[in-house]
Amino acid sequence: MGIGTFGSFTQARLAIYAAQTGITVTGNNISNINTPGYTRQRLNQVSLYTAGADRYYSEGDIRTGQGALVKSLSQIRDPYLDIRYRTLSAQTGYADGRLDVLDEIQRILDEVGAGDESKGEAGHGILGLEFKKLAAAFKDLVDQTGHQEYDNTVRQIAQNLVTKLNSYANKLEEVQNNTISKLEQNVSKVNEHLETIRALNEEIRKSEIHGDPALELRDERNLQIDELSELIDIKVIYTEEEIAAGLKVEKLSIYLDNANPDGTVTTDESLLVSGVYNAQLRLDQVPVKREIDPNDPTTLPFWDGVNQKAVATEAEATAGPDGKPMANPDYLPYETAEGKPTANLSEAKKVNDPNYSMTVSELRNKIGEIYVAINKGTVKPVSGTDMVDNGQGNQVSIADLIANSGRDSFTVETPDKPTEGDKSLMIYKRTKLPNGDYAYTQQLVTKVVSKKVQLDDNDLTGRIQAQREMLTEKGEFTDRNVIADIDENAGGKRGIPYYQRTLDLLANQFAKVMNEANQGFLTDDKGNFITAGKNTAGEEIGVAITIPVNGKDETINSDWEKNSADVQNAILAAVGLADAAAMKDAKLTGKNVLDAYLKGQTYDAGKKAFVPENKEDVLAEDGTVLEPGWGKNAKGIFVGGVLFSNNPGNDDPSKITAANISISNTWQKNHLLVCSYECPPGELEPASGASDNIRHFEYLVGDQKFEFIPTDLDGYENASGVSMLTGTFFEMWNNIGTTLGEDQSHTDTVLNASYKNLLSVDTARDSVSSVDFNDEAMNLMMYSKSYNAACRLMTTIDSVLDKLINGTGITT
Amino acid sequence: MIPRMTTVGTLKNYRYSLNNSNITMTKSMNTVLTRRLFNSYAEDPALATRCFQIRNSYWKTSSQLNVNESLRHKYDVAWESMSNMSTDLYALAEDTAYGNVIRSLSDPTGPGRTALGQSLSAKAKDLAQIMNGRYGENYVFAGADTLNAPFTWDSYKNPAYIDGTPDATNPDHVAAFPYLKADGTPTDVAGDAEQVLQKNPNYNKEFTDNATAADVDDPRYGEYLTVDGKGTTNPDIANTVPKENEKYNPTTSFKYLKSDGTGTDDENEAAKVLHYRGVRVDSNEPADVEKMEYFLKNEAKYIDVGLGHKEADGQVVSSTVFDSSLQGIYFSGGYGTKDGVEVEIEKPDGTIVRKTVDNIPNNVISMVSEMGEILQRCSSEDGRWASEDDQFRFKALVDQFEEGCSSFRERWTEMDTQSGFLRDNSELLTSTKDSLQQQYMELEDADPAAAISDFMFARYCYDAALKVGNSVLSQSLMDYMNL
Numbered sequence A: 001m002g003i004g005t006f007g008s009f010t011q012a013r014l015a016i017y018a019a020q021t022g023i024t025v026t027g028n029n030i031s032n033i034n035t036p037g038y039t040r041q042r043l044n045q046v047s048l049y050t051a052g053a054d055r056y057y058s059e060g061d062i063r064t065g066q067g068a069l070v071k072s073l074s075q076i077r078d079p080y081l082d083i084r085y086r087t088l089s090a091q092t093g094y095a096d097g098r099l100d101v102l103d104e105i106q107r108i109l110d111e112v113g114a115g116d117e118s119k120g121e122a123g124h125g126i127l128g129l130e131f132k133k134l135a136a137a138f139k140d141l142v143d144q145t146g147h148q149e150y151d152n153t154v155r156q157i158a159q160n161l162v163t164k165l166n167s168y169a170n171k172l173e174e175v176q177n178n179t180i181s182k183l184e185q186n187v188s189k190v191n192e193h194l195e196t197i198r199a200l201n202e203e204i205r206k207s208e209i210h211g212d213p214a215l216e217l218r219d220e221r222n223l224q225i226d227e228l229s230e231l232i233d234i235k236v237i238y239t240e241e242e243i244a245a246g247l248k249v250e251k252l253s254i255y256l257d258n259a260n261p262d263g264t265v266t267t268d269e270s271l272l273v274s275g276v277y278n279a280q281l282r283l284d285q286v287p288v289k290r291e292i293d294p295n296d297p298t299t300l301p302f303w304d305g306v307n308q309k310a311v312a313t314e315a316e317a318t319a320g321p322d323g324k325p326m327a328n329p330d331y332l333p334y335e336t337a338e339g340k341p342t343a344n345l346s347e348a349k350k351v352n353d354p355n356y357s358m359t360v361s362e363l364r365n366k367i368g369e370i371y372v373a374i375n376k377g378t379v380k381p382v383s384g385t386d387m388v389d390n391g392q393g394n395q396v397s398i399a400d401l402i403a404n405s406g407r408d409s410f411t412v413e414t415p416d417k418p419t420e421g422d423k424s425l426m427i428y429k430r431t432k433l434p435n436g437d438y439a440y441t442q443q444l445v446t447k448v449v450s451k452k453v454q455l456d457d458n459d460l461t462g463r464i465q466a467q468r469e470m471l472t473e474k475g476e477f478t479d480r481n482v483i484a485d486i487d488e489n490a491g492g493k494r495g496i497p498y499y500q501r502t503l504d505l506l507a508n509q510f511a512k513v514m515n516e517a518n519q520g521f522l523t524d525d526k527g528n529f530i531t532a533g534k535n536t537a538g539e540e541i542g543v544a545i546t547i548p549v550n551g552k553d554e555t556i557n558s559d560w561e562k563n564s565a566d567v568q569n570a571i572l573a574a575v576g577l578a579d580a581a582a583m584k585d586a587k588l589t590g591k592n593v594l595d596a597y598l599k600g601q602t603y604d605a606g607k608k609a610f611v612p613e614n615k616e617d618v619l620a621e622d623g624t625v626l627e628p629g630w631g632k633n634a635k636g637i638f639v640g641g642v643l644f645s646n647n648p649g650n651d652d653p654s655k656i657t658a659a660n661i662s663i664s665n666t667w668q669k670n671h672l673l674v675c676s677y678e679c680p681p682g683e684l685e686p687a688s689g690a691s692d693n694i695r696h697f698e699y700l701v702g703d704q705k706f707e708f709i710p711t712d713l714d715g716y717e718n719a720s721g722v723s724m725l726t727g728t729f730f731e732m733w734n735n736i737g738t739t740l741g742e743d744q745s746h747t748d749t750v751l752n753a754s755y756k757n758l759l760s761v762d763t764a765r766d767s768v769s770s771v772d773f774n775d776e777a778m779n780l781m782m783y784s785k786s787y788n789a790a791c792r793l794m795t796t797i798d799s800v801l802d803k804l805i806n807g808t809g810i811t812t
Numbered sequence B: 001m002i003p004r005m006t007t008v009g010t011l012k013n014y015r016y017s018l019n020n021s022n023i024t025m026t027k028s029m030n031t032v033l034t035r036r037l038f039n040s041y042a043e044d045p046a047l048a049t050r051c052f053q054i055r056n057s058y059w060k061t062s063s064q065l066n067v068n069e070s071l072r073h074k075y076d077v078a079w080e081s082m083s084n085m086s087t088d089l090y091a092l093a094e095d096t097a098y099g100n101v102i103r104s105l106s107d108p109t110g111p112g113r114t115a116l117g118q119s120l121s122a123k124a125k126d127l128a129q130i131m132n133g134r135y136g137e138n139y140v141f142a143g144a145d146t147l148n149a150p151f152t153w154d155s156y157k158n159p160a161y162i163d164g165t166p167d168a169t170n171p172d173h174v175a176a177f178p179y180l181k182a183d184g185t186p187t188d189v190a191g192d193a194e195q196v197l198q199k200n201p202n203y204n205k206e207f208t209d210n211a212t213a214a215d216v217d218d219p220r221y222g223e224y225l226t227v228d229g230k231g232t233t234n235p236d237i238a239n240t241v242p243k244e245n246e247k248y249n250p251t252t253s254f255k256y257l258k259s260d261g262t263g264t265d266d267e268n269e270a271a272k273v274l275h276y277r278g279v280r281v282d283s284n285e286p287a288d289v290e291k292m293e294y295f296l297k298n299e300a301k302y303i304d305v306g307l308g309h310k311e312a313d314g315q316v317v318s319s320t321v322f323d324s325s326l327q328g329i330y331f332s333g334g335y336g337t338k339d340g341v342e343v344e345i346e347k348p349d350g351t352i353v354r355k356t357v358d359n360i361p362n363n364v365i366s367m368v369s370e371m372g373e374i375l376q377r378c379s380s381e382d383g384r385w386a387s388e389d390d391q392f393r394f395k396a397l398v399d400q401f402e403e404g405c406s407s408f409r410e411r412w413t414e415m416d417t418q419s420g421f422l423r424d425n426s427e428l429l430t431s432t433k434d435s436l437q438q439q440y441m442e443l444e445d446a447d448p449a450a451a452i453s454d455f456m457f458a459r460y461c462y463d464a465a466l467k468v469g470n471s472v473l474s475q476s477l478m479d480y481m482n483l
Helices: A007-031 A079-109 A127-143 A148-209 A215-231 A398-405 A463-472 A480-485 A496-517 A565-574 A580-585 A590-599 A665-669 A692-702 A729-769 A773-807 B007-034 B045-090 B097-106 B110-131 B171-176 B205-209 B213-217 B286-298 B364-377 B388-444 B448-472
Strands: A041-047 A068-075 A234-244 A247-256 A271-274 A281-283 A285-287 A302-304 A309-311 A350-352 A358-360 A372-376 A380-382 A387-389 A395-397 A409-414 A423-432 A438-449 A519-521 A530-534 A540-544 A546-549 A552-555 A602-604 A609-611 A625-627 A638-640 A706-708 A725-727 B151-155 B195-197 B240-242 B272-276 B341-346 B352-357
Touching: A007 A041, A007 A068, A007 A773, A068 A215, A079 A148, A079 A215, A079 A234, A079 A463, A079 A496, A079 A729, A127 A148, A127 A692, A127 A729, A127 B045, A148 A215, A148 A247, A148 A271, A148 A281, A148 A463, A148 A496, A215 A234, A215 A247, A215 A463, A387 A409, A395 A398, A398 A409, A398 A423, A398 A438, A463 A496, A496 A519, A496 A692, A496 A706, A496 A729, A519 A590, A546 A565, A552 A565, A565 A580, A565 A590, A590 A609, A706 A729, A725 A729, A729 B007, A729 B045, B007 B448, B045 B110, B045 B388, B110 B151, B110 B364, B272 B364, B341 B388, B352 B388, B364 B388
Parallel strands: none
Antiparallel strands: A041 A068, A234 A247, A247 A271, A281 A358, A285 A350, A302 A309, A372 A438, A380 A438, A387 A395, A409 A423, A423 A438, A519 A638, A530 A540, A546 A552, A602 A609, A706 A725, B151 B272, B195 B240, B341 B352
């Protein structure tokens, strides 16, 4: 259609309007140059062309456009760059999360360059130096054996050493607690993001229905998604959703992005946001269980029906009528927040799952309705004669099923349900063909109700997973079942627990070795164990302990191998072991057996230990002996005692960790170090300056190489049985630093590379989406010129029309 | 596609680069301030580990050097003591023990001998005192018993003493019974003992076989004695006596022995004899010998002085440590006594008499002490020996004393060798310590010139980056628009 006489005015008006709008859009872009997440906007305009027949058709007429029409505003984004950015963001978040915790650990355990400069110890470290100082103190004590000031020096340095171990363990625990707080905060952040994205989806949906592209809301949503992607690795999918006949709006869905390397796991693709529904991430909570106390029957789960008492293990329990171990009816396994025992799970105090496992909740909308996903299968052609279930258990042909319904389709609910609560519908349809026959189809439609999803150990990545791993990963201390069943790489992942356990192993091994070296029985110069005897002059002297073998009294050497086979067998029999094979089966050494023999102990196969275990009698409150100790029955002369215990108030050497290692109560009060076990011939005590055991201590602390095996630590019996290191205590300490340094260095490299990539992709995104002054200046100039030109057009048309109207046909 | 560099993108890149520039400058600054090339394991894990190992060796070497120095001083004290001993023992000076001995042999005057005897006894006490010298709070020559004085003059405990009533059935109590029964068990009742023919103690078989009637009254005649004490070859007329216990010792009921060998329960009456760590130096009793053997051969006080301290099967490898125990008994000549020392003396009539002397002490202090006792027993009037045995014994002691002094010199030399080792070891440890310090300093310490120039360069880069930042957004098309 040709333009009307006054249509040209409209053309000019539209041009002015388009140029003005362009200037406004440019102004908005310039204004938002510093707005985070802002995507530059572009004015979309089209040439206006109206088609149709003219009222007065003229053959000479030429069809022209009728001006410019402002069609819409759009954002300029590259979805591929968004995907790359978000993947890299998760990787960067993961590396940054790890490095953040490793840096915290480094501040505690890394002693490079540390040391007291005023004492000339700069660079020698702190805890590592204490091991060296202790070895040096022992060396001084070798030279000055028997002088209490040197003995005190050893104890003081040992005290410094354990204090530092305690301090480092406590600081590591602080790091752990801080990391737990950070993880909880980040889980909250994820949930806030998911909630915000859902709310934005709702707003955008509303806007779209009203024809508003809601660009600023999309910017905000993109920003939220970017921030979310740093915490967890996500996949964002945009689809269209039909909300009314012919009206489609955009639907944004967010899934976890298939982070689990195990291809059989699908929970790593869980849905987090679907349009106006969103899920929440939850840290699993577990009830606090009470520790088993043999003296408190309510802590024992099983029942021994024969003896009518509660027992701790299945093995001790009586089998019930169902063949299963009988349960203790009085069992109160949990603890309430007030510390009271309870059997009610709901009353129990809940704490974070030790593995910090997480669950994705069901998706809900703003008012709490649960999301139901409708999955439509493909439409398959079928034969009308095919027999199918009619929903009431009868087999009917598809043709009859539809014909009987009086419609062209029939829906049957099938018994197949993906999971409980879901629905599967089979929709049969017919279409009339030109020849009058019908073509039949079937389509499976499932309605899946959103449910909680328990995430697998490796379903997440990003900062949250980094923090989870730093809180849970134990490296070489990982249970072998975990490596076999859950994460084959777990043995190489080292988090805070790894460093805690390594420090524990160091403290435990140190205490064990030192305690063992400081307890034993006196020997004569030939290594034979001695006891007190008398010579003909009535003087008390040291005489060798003997054991009758084949009618002859034989001495017992402290070196098991130096005893004859007959002597060995006699000793084994005395402690209740059948033979050397039984000793080997019980994982006992000759030293253990000799020690037990001299203590008058016997082997208890049930306890897998020599009994009685205590040196002193265990007394009841009234003083009666509940359990006699071995002290009174010892055959030899026992010297020494426990140097390191699990509490400064006792002498208990069991379950020593870096956090609890202490100078034992006895050593605090007495000079307990055994200088030597060897007595000169006929003597009952070593020479006053004999120092062989002190030298041995020095060797143990400074030179002896030990195998540090994770299974040696209490509670880690199923960890790797391979030695982490064969080295001295100092080398083990140094190794902790080296491992940490390697971990940090590697993570730092990964973080730098990820961050550089992220920056590169972000720059690429910016090159597409962000505002540039030059561009906007060009736009300003362009729209300004357009505006001027449109105004000039208006003036020209006005002038032309003026001529036409006012100047045409006027004659003089 | 040519990337579109936007204002926002440029700013982000600039911010990242500026931050990197700042980090580099801060690291350079830390290097200058700490004078270290690295300050954490993470910066260079392998190098940090190596440096700590070297520092560990440095610390260990320092500790070895400290104890080596302590031992060196101990040996200096020991050497000094040996020097004093040598002065007292054999330097040819007027006041030495050896000189006194020589004079006692050549000067027969009575008062001279007894005075010399007193002097020698005092000298023996001095020698023991020297061997009881201390370094710090430790007795140098006490072996591993460093808190107790090694040499003491204690009461002579009777080694044969039996506590309580002797038990005839106890094999250890045999010496308490004078007789033996027919079954070989001991008894103190003569009537219960086996009756045996009385043997002639002076019996000479050759003399008896060739005897004439005139010879029957000779004490050498006859294997047996009759009731009236005469010799006879006829067992039938021989007298019978209870069988004597050859192991019988009449002193078993006494705790101590006097100088003359008789027993006493009064400690004050007991002879004061030299003891080493509670063991009588001149004793040959098996229990005492066992202890002395232990002191000399098995007792050790091992110290790590940088010889590669090692243990095998829980026992120290002796070649990797230094035995710092000095046994005074070893350096003073040993313990126990020597039998069969042959000596000869010239009688006033010029005849030479030879004799074999037993129980001569091996220890020089004991020798000096006994020589002093013998000389003090000489007549104060004319200097005559108290007995011929004393004269022989004194001669045997003089002969052995010379040997003892020779042995002392050898052992002193041996100690000097050990002392020399400690001196050499001290130098070696000092040099090792310095070398280790040099090594870790080379690895850890920053070269000041390099560190400062690196810092200056980093600062220059940072300043330049700041300057660049000032002009990143200075101009754009906006600034040239003139609509």
